[in-house]
Amino acid sequence: MQTVDVREALRQAIDEEMTRDEDVFILGEEVAEYNGAYKVTKGLLDKWGADRVIDTPISENGFAGLAIGAAMCGLKPIVEFMSFNFSFVAADQIISNAAKMYYMSGGRFHVPIVFRGPNGAAAQVSSQHSHCVEAIYSQLPGLIVVSPSTAYDYKGLLKSAIRNPNPVLFLESELDYGLKMEIPKEEFLVEIGKAKVEREGSDLTLVSHGHMMTLCREVVAELEEEVDIELIDLRTIKPLDIGTVARSVRKTHFAVLVEEGHLFGGITSEVGFQLQEHCFDDLDAPLTRVCQKETPMPYSKMLEKETLPTKERLLRAIRQTLNI
């Protein structure tokens, strides 16, 4: 075993897949000579050279499209967005080309590509650098959307994403890059499309993904004596593993859904709707969700905390749902 942080887990995944397949390469802003804006690609330029670790100009629409074209011609690009907020500049490429190509061409061309980078809020980076993109991109058939929360899953899922023949949006959290965990030294993969029951429990199902798992773990620990919570990490947003969530809800009869992104049309809306389709008769209380409020991200520390899901809001939601 080895103890690594998320940053190192990601670096290992990229390095191992570049070793395994010479068609894998990484490009993005500052990934090479600067060693990555968040140091995920540290040392990769030295090891692999400038043909496979490629600095781009600040030209997201251009280099995302270039990578999609390269993928259509047989390469397996990893595109790093310095922030997933910058993917909006490349939205036409991701949406009109990557997502639709395989279906639109009747299966003639596929797009084996990974777009990865930090998603959602960091620390006071304000409105244009804090958006959670998963609800936007999960709405598009043809895209796989992954959002892990532990070093083990970050590594195993990124390796699976690189090997997947479809476009994968791999969402990271800047705030979680330093999270440490013991993981095997031997190679392992984590399958895309599988949620994980992180903690079994019998009183209530708590569902989340990405950075909000940290908040959920804290609340589960705090309520340990009082409520036996079953905690589920979605890990993959799309395809959604509703089966794992529904099985849990049939057991616990109560569910609270947590998401860093906005309330309206979010991931919790989808999970919640599918739960009522599958578990209507099993539910003993309405579903409750805790999401980001409907504001662009404010800069002020005070307001930023207020718009994001907080421990207090989550505790309140759980108590309300269980009527305790």
Place this chain on the structure above:
Amino acid sequence: MSDVKFYQADVSKWVKRLGQESLTKALKRMVLIRQFELRAEACYQQGQIGGFFHSYVGQEAIQTAATAAMGKNHWWITTYRCHALALLLGATPNELMAELYGRASGNALGRGGSMHLYTDRMLGGFGIVGGHVPIATGAAFAIKYKKKKDELAVCFLGEGAVVQGAVHESLNLASLWDLPALYVIENNQWGMGTHVKRALAMHPIAEKLAPAYEIESYTLDGMDFVGCYAAFSEIKEKILKDSRPILIEVITERFKGHSISDPGLYRSKDELQAVMKNDPIVHLKELLEKEQWLTEESYKKMEKEAKEKVLEAISFAESSEWPDPLTLEEGVFKDG
């Protein structure tokens, strides 16, 4: 277009080099494209074909010359005006017509339609103006990454796309990274109903734009098959030798509306009549006649054969099955 300096080919040298066989073959292809477009348009008007339909009539010489001069074994990328390129790269009239008809036997299983046609070396038919240009740049990147010395990426775009950021980002990346990419701006004068002079601040386009990215440029007369052929031959050799992108502007004019639903009210009947006098098919036909390589009779035969091929494609499409609704949700993702 008096301000344009066209590439000057030694026509008699190239006519001699190409000879009767190659030039006749080229004319035959252009005639097939025209027949395909005109007859498919008629099918559209009868309600057999839906959606958008962008005709290549008037522009046939350009892609016919490009494919003939450079060979098919490259990556090819074009706009939604893509029927001709697919035909030229080996898609059959049957599979293309069936695609326009939305049938299961279509080029893209009836999922792409008129704007999204493919061959093994054609990455599409793309529907967003300018959005395909980064894709082409990526194809050139893949060629370089794989160290293939005999291939390039050829990207056709309209003059209307030149104002899109994606085009400028592509030119910058291709130049910066020495990519073997050929960008061909087919300036047919009209971005839907907006004349190029009301949309773009630089004229002639390639001559003005290319130096900004330290790229070499050419301006071609798109109605002149031989001139285009000569230029594409020279350009291909240059790109393969230097692994540097090249930007071409080909001056042309479409004879039809932007798409089938465009009544073309921005051009008077007289103006359109004048445009249609400058017909690339007529020019090549006259050249062959002058060389005594073609008679009116053999031309009629050529036209008849093309017409029959297209009529056969229409009956193939008409008799093809509709896609099975049970397959609707298949193939959104590739297995594996």
